[in-house]
Amino acid sequence: xxxxxxxxxxxxxxxxxxxxxxxxxxxxxxxxxxxxxxxxxxxxxxxxxxxxxxxxxxxxxxxxxxxxxxxxxxxxxxxxxxxxxxxxxxxxxxxxxxxxxxxxxxxxxxxxxxxxxxxxxxxxxxxxxxxxxxxxxxxxxxxxxxxxxxxxxxxxxxxxxxxxxxxxxxxxxxxxxxxxxxxxx
Amino acid sequence: xxxxxxxxxxxxxxxxxxxxxxxxxxxxxxxxxxxxxxxxxxxxxxxxxxxxxxxxxxxxxxxxxxxxxxxxxxxxxxxxxxxxxxxxxxxxxxxxxxxxxxxxxxxxxxxxxxxxxxxxxxxxxxxxxxxxxxxxxxxxxxxxxxxxxxxxxxxxxxxxxxxxxxxxxxxxxxxxxxxxxxxxxxxxxxxxxxxxxxxxxxxxxxxxxxxxxxxxxxxxxxxxxxxxxxxxxxxxxxxxxxxxxxxxxxxxxxxxxxxxxxxxxxxxxxxxxxxxxxxxxxxxxxxxxxxxxxxxxxxxxxx
Numbered sequence: 001x002x003x004x005x006x007x008x009x010x011x012x013x014x015x016x017x018x019x020x021x022x023x024x025x026x027x028x029x030x031x032x033x034x035x036x037x038x039x040x041x042x043x044x045x046x047x048x049x050x051x052x053x054x055x056x057x058x059x060x061x062x063x064x065x066x067x068x069x070x071x072x073x074x075x076x077x078x079x080x081x082x083x084x085x086x087x088x089x090x091x092x093x094x095x096x097x098x099x100x101x102x103x104x105x106x107x108x109x110x111x112x113x114x115x116x117x118x119x120x121x122x123x124x125x126x127x128x129x130x131x132x133x134x135x136x137x138x139x140x141x142x143x144x145x146x147x148x149x150x151x152x153x154x155x156x157x158x159x160x161x162x163x164x165x166x167x168x169x170x171x172x173x174x175x176x177x178x179x180x181x182x183x184x185x
Numbered sequence: 186x187x188x189x190x191x192x193x194x195x196x197x198x199x200x201x202x203x204x205x206x207x208x209x210x211x212x213x214x215x216x217x218x219x220x221x222x223x224x225x226x227x228x229x230x231x232x233x234x235x236x237x238x239x240x241x242x243x244x245x246x247x248x249x250x251x252x253x254x255x256x257x258x259x260x261x262x263x264x265x266x267x268x269x270x271x272x273x274x275x276x277x278x279x280x281x282x283x284x285x286x287x288x289x290x291x292x293x294x295x296x297x298x299x300x301x302x303x304x305x306x307x308x309x310x311x312x313x314x315x316x317x318x319x320x321x322x323x324x325x326x327x328x329x330x331x332x333x334x335x336x337x338x339x340x341x342x343x344x345x346x347x348x349x350x351x352x353x354x355x356x357x358x359x360x361x362x363x364x365x366x367x368x369x370x371x372x373x374x375x376x377x378x379x380x381x382x383x384x385x386x387x388x389x390x391x392x393x394x395x396x397x398x399x400x401x402x403x404x405x406x407x408x409x410x411x412x413x414x415x416x417x418x419x420x421x422x423x424x425x426x427x428x429x430x431x432x433x434x435x436x437x438x439x440x441x442x443x444x445x446x447x448x449x450x451x452x453x454x455x456x457x458x459x460x461x462x463x464x465x466x467x468x469x470x471x472x473x474x475x476x477x478x479x480x481x482x483x484x485x486x487x488x
Contacts, residue, residue: 027248027300034293050279051339058286065292068300069315125278125339182460183467 002046009046013039014101021094026071034064051125187342190272195265198274202264205410206403208440212447213406230399238395241303249301253397255294256404262287263411268342270424270432280341281333284415285326291371291408292318295380295389298401302392310388314380317458318370320465321377325367327473331360331480332419341415345423352422356483359476361420363469368412368446372405375449376456406447413442 017036020029037060044053121127132140156162166175190198210226218225240246266280267273277283292315299311333339335356336347344353354361370377373389381388393401417423417438424431426438456464 025245027245027297031248031293031297050277051282054277054279054282054286058282058289061286061293062289065289065296065315066319068293068296069312072300123278179459181463181467182456183463 006043006046009039009042012036013043017097021090021097027068030064030068030071034061037061037064048120049124051128187268187271187273187276189276190274194272194274198264198269199261201269202261202407202410203403205414205439205443206406209406209409209443209447212444213450216444216448217450217452229402233395233399233402236395236398238397239392241392244303244392245301247301248297249299249393250397252294252297252299252301253393253401253404255290255297256401257407259287259290259294260404260407260411263408264414266341267414267435268345268418268423269435270430273342276342277340279339281329281339281344281419284341285329288322288325288367288371292322295373298393299380299389302389304392306385306387306391307389310380310382310385310391313385313458314373314389317377317380317461320458320462321367321370324363324465324469324473325370327470327477328357328360328363328367329419330477331357334477334480335484337484341418345418345425348422348425352420352425354420357420357476357480359472360480361416363473363476364416364420365412365442365446366469368409368416369449372408372412372446374405374409374446375451376453377461378450379455379458382455409446410439410443413446414439416442 013036016032016039019032020036023029023032038057041053041056041060044056047053163171166177167173207226211223214223214225215221222228263284265273265275266277266283275283295314295318296311299307299309299314302308332344332353335353336344338344338347347353366377369375373381379388381390385391387393390398390401414435417435421438421442423438424435426434429437
């Protein structure tokens with residue numbers, strides 16, 4: 001049963017990944033990539049990596065939904081309904097993608113893998129949590145503020161109207177918003 | 186403890202989900218629409234089944250139909266992790282994350298339904314959906330942390346078992362309310378129904394007709410039912426209760442939550458996505474984070 005599922009999901013992941021190059025609609029390209037990631041998440045579930053598999057599906061589908069909106073926002077025709085490809089340098093991109101796939105896949109198949117000596121831990125999710133939150137906690141505590149600062153800085157740079165535009169130079173004017181917010185600030 | 190149900194139970198579970206959806210439709214007919222006829226959902230279903238299916242030129246039928254059908258699929262996968270009186274179809278060790286991931290599939294699904302229709306209103310509504318879901322589902326994610334934290338497990342059955350004596354709704358009411366709000370939002374129901382709103386001629390559904398529309402309609406009730414079914418073991422003690430067997434209590438509580446969710450339609454003002462964004466990020470998310478803190482302190486004090 002697991003083998004059948006694997007041999008269904010793995011080719012589907014590769015095929016839908018390849019379809020990104022073949023379809024002419026941005027939405028279809030985005031969501032065929034999402035299908036590819038969902039298949040990979042399901043293969044991870046087959047490997048017994050429950051948390052990582054479900055997390056892959058969760059992150060990737062969310063990412064693709066947000067990406068679709070942004071891609072179509074920046075397109076030449078605003079609705080994004082005209083056929084249009086989503087890549088540049090088709091030949092080069094295809095060569096790189098297929099080439100790296102062949103190299104990685106042949107590596108996985110040809111390497112003489114050693115015999116397994118240990119056994120997997122009982123609760124892989126708990127093990128993962130301890131791995132991230134235990135000895136690597138310092139790394140996480142460093143990365144999170146850096147990432148958060150980056151997000152805030154990017155937003156400050158990208159925002160068309162900051163608080164000085166809203167409330168005046170001394171921040172004491174009544175707010176003048178084109179679209180009022182829900183809190184009534 | 187719960188046991189893994191046999192594979193054929195999937196059919197039973199699907200039937201239960203459809204029966205719950207029908208209950209939701211009846212509740213809507215009785216409580217909201219004022220059409221006090223139990224035949225109303227069937228009449229509407231029959232009307233949509235015989236209706237001619239229309240499509241705009243150049244529409245992306247594949248994306249819009251897959252998007253519309255995903256609602257029912259997602260709802261079925263959500264109820265799979267729910268324990269029903271000692272049995273669960275998918276006894277996953279990460280059930281709470283599984284529910285969250287399924288709910289996230291809807292982000293893409295409804296956007297696809299709106300985009301694929303190739304109509305201006307549907308497209309605008311699809312973008313409106315993405316904007317709204319970002320504000321409504323981040324609080325939902327934080328609210329799901331609370332019961333998992335209190336029970337020390339991501340398995341739904343463990344969370345249900347951890348509420349022996351005290352239902353989690355008593356120590357985390359904010360998380361419970363936020364989760365119900367999130368369920369309303371991912372079913373595009375009540376105050377969160379602006380992506381299918383009248384100001385956009387039906388929004389995401391504006392070009393949807395016939396059996397496609399029926400599938401989306403059933404899917405929305407199924408999502409409300411699935412959200413209620415998951416909320417019961419997470420916050421309302423699952424099958425615990427006096428006299429009656431656990432299975433009956435699970436179903437009764439699910440129906441009660443479902444009816445309460447359905448009844449929000451037309452009882453609350455529509456939340457505009459642009460106004461709701463500020464409300465969600467400035468008020469709701471800090472409140473839920475405080476709730477997580479309260480639960481964490483409670484867990485520390487207990488140990």
